[in-house]
Amino acid sequence: GWPKEYGGLGAPIIHQMIFAEEMVYRNAPLDSQAYQVCPAIIVHGSEYLKKKFLAGTADQSILWCQGFSEPNAGSDLANVQTRAVADGDDFLVTGQKIWTSSGHRANWIHILTRTDPDAPKHRGISYFVMDMKSPGISIRPLVNLLGHHHFNEVFFDNVRVPKQHMLGELNRGWYAATTTLDNERSGIRDVAAARRHFDLAVRVLRERRDLSGLRRDKLILHRLADMRCSLEVARMLAYRVASMQTRGLTPNMEASVAKVFATELQARTCDVALAATGLYGNLLPGSKHVVAHGEIPEDRMLCIRSTIAAGTSEINRNIIATRGLGLPR
Template identity: 50%
Template structure:
């Protein structure tokens, strides 16, 4: 498939680039990790600007606060935001929960939850993983017991990204412990300030606080916060995962980093006094990674094209995630090697090259082949649902 952009899509990209150039100063741009309070404030400030432009939710229907724009505009938006390292997008609400509510939520739930997401007012987090349930998510044990108008929830979620910043959590609970494991799960929503919810930080290997463990102790969740049918939450959860895994972010991040590294290789002399970009091994590596970036971008566009036609990508989303995440890891790994000893310096170091981003992101992106379903799990999906191979 070769995707050609329409004149309207090109015009939108040009408008977006002009806005980025004029409205987002360099010091507000970053890698969007929002680790420090200052980065988080930047994140929220830009998010409000994006919401005012209607860009957080371009492809949503207008009645829920969207622009009713074609899906491809949303993809172009995501691509340029990542390429230019603009903070402000809110993936848990806009990219995961909202499209899932459009499929499985009641009209009342859509009208309640979607407009605040579109206005950039609410931060959501995702409570799927538990200390003993990751890849085998359906084995989750967090218990919700029926008690009048409420469920009473006890248990713990782990690796919950941004739980310490979030206003609301969407999460999975076991509502029927006697049913087969996929059939006793329900999908709930709760404000993070509900009595009984507490958050403990977990520091990742790059030294940043981005995920947490979340504890639930006798937490009362009203039954109206159930999404989809009782005990059928597994199917709601699976729809959300398909939305989570798709996207052009990985190839856009790889392209930007490669462009930075190519510029560095042109302007830096090697031991032989020639620019690094003349070194045949370095040139070969650039070519190899560029080809992979274009391939990952094509698959990401194919996924977006399916979404634009109302299809839910499944094995295609797994292919996109597998290829894109490995690519990003390879690009940062190459960046660290190319920079030599300077590649070991972190952001803030006075001698850091390319803002010390290479090592920081090499460490950060180790997680990319783990979150949203590990690469091994994606390959299982591609093998069974894509290639029709028997379960291993």
């Protein structure tokens, strides 16, 4: 969905969503951060940033991580305290980020910093892209309950970042960051993952003879039918967002609607899939009688994170109520 002159195909955004959906459904690797920061670079970035980062992201020589959340700035993201202080042609960045996905693999980070501590929260923020090999950056792993290392804490100690690496305007980085957040919320990854687990469960239920009792259970069948309906709704909500983006519209409230519905649906889909596959469905990878590659119970334990990332369900419901329905905060 990027212009050809920056390494893209010049295809409409909806083609990008189709590609992402198929990649996730097939459990193929996908750099989700590229779909978040690069639209912000296209909309808000200088010509220098576009030429430096878009083509490299497209050919995967540039891998991104996101530096938004902090210990005291999660749902209240505008409360970021990581400081960036001007120093000649650079800024010096000091602070801490948390829940940084793939921070141990990425070679660049897009990061929110506070450049004016005296301004109202949303108006004193600047948005930068920073080389992860810069002196002064240290990374500490955060291991989840399955023993996987995906998240990290990232610490910055007077890290030097050039002024020309600012994304958007000084002290107005929040507005560029909302482009990133809207694209993060409007993705189809959660829908595609839920579809995959649903289809895996249905296949197991159809093919295993020792699950014949569950195949005749009307409650299970009706739950599966209801879930199929919900998955179609979630998919159409996601494609509605892509359609708006293709037409040059900003899907602010619509992205939040799609995000809330899809991320909460993913957990419900796993619950139905576990019920439909009986006791086998609870077995993890490596177990003798594992079904569906053990993906369903793993995802059930981890999918709650999707209801928190890119704004909790509660935050997104606030966005729907205020920006979508015009109700007071």
